[in-house]
Amino acid sequence: MKESQPIVITGFMGAGKTSVAVALARILNCSSVDLDRATTISNGRTPREIIEQDGEQLFRELETRSLQNVLRASSMRVVALGGGAWTLQINRDLINSHGGITVWLDPPFELCWERTVPTRGERPLATDQERARMLFTERRALYALAQLRVDVTRNKSIDQIAAEIVEALPVQRE
Numbered sequence: 423m424k425e426s427q428p429i430v431i432t433g434f435m436g437a438g439k440t441s442v443a444v445a446l447a448r449i450l451n452c453s454s455v456d457l458d459r460a461t462t463i464s465n466g467r468t469p470r471e472i473i474e475q476d477g478e479q480l481f482r483e484l485e486t487r488s489l490q491n492v493l494r495a496s497s498m499r500v501v502a503l504g505g506g507a508w509t510l511q512i513n514r515d516l517i518n519s520h521g522g523i524t525v526w527l528d529p530p531f532e533l534c535w536e537r538t539v540p541t542r543g544e545r546p547l548a549t550d551q552e553r554a555r556m557l558f559t560e561r562r563a564l565y566a567l568a569q570l571r572v573d574v575t576r577n578k579s580i581d582q583i584a585a586e587i588v589e590a591l592p593v594q595r596e
């Protein structure tokens with residue numbers, strides 16, 4: 423893989439995308455960026471605030487715009503997406519056009535659900551367990567379009583997951 427190719431982490435809410443991106447960037451000695459955070463900074467509102475105040479559709483538009491900006495920034499190498507970003511064709515096209523290597527973090531639903539308990543209020547699309555489970559199930563086929571898939575289990579540490587990703591990358595980085 424080329425130095426300029428971003429590594430893009432996808433997966434459901436609670437999959438551990440942000441933590442794994444940070445750990446991976448540490449191993450690869452590069453920077454990481456969290457798309458939800460980038461969206462928050464450029465709009466002055468969190469994804470939750472945007473979704474609650476203006477609806478999911480506007481959030482998706484703003485999210486795509488920040489993804490464009492993030493991918494344009496050449497220094498950014500590991501990108502943690504929000505859980506819905508990769509499910510949109512426009513975003514997958516953008517990532518692919520930047521040569522992004524996409525990694526799907528794939529934990530069981532129960533683990534995602536448990537992990538989002540402390541921040542559940544921040545995730546308006548995962549307030550109800552049955553609705554969240556349906557979204558999880560619906561999205562699997564789209565997450566499966568990622569180039570790499572990593573099993574996430576309760577007893578695997580963030581560092582272990584990051585190390586697995588490094589192993590699976592097309593060419594080892596220096």
Ligand code: S3P
Nearest residue numbers: 434435458469504505506545547
């Ligand atoms: C969303 C996931 C959230 C955030 C927004 C929508 C989703 O990010 O982008 O609430 O559609 O799955 P995390 O996956 O980081 O929680």
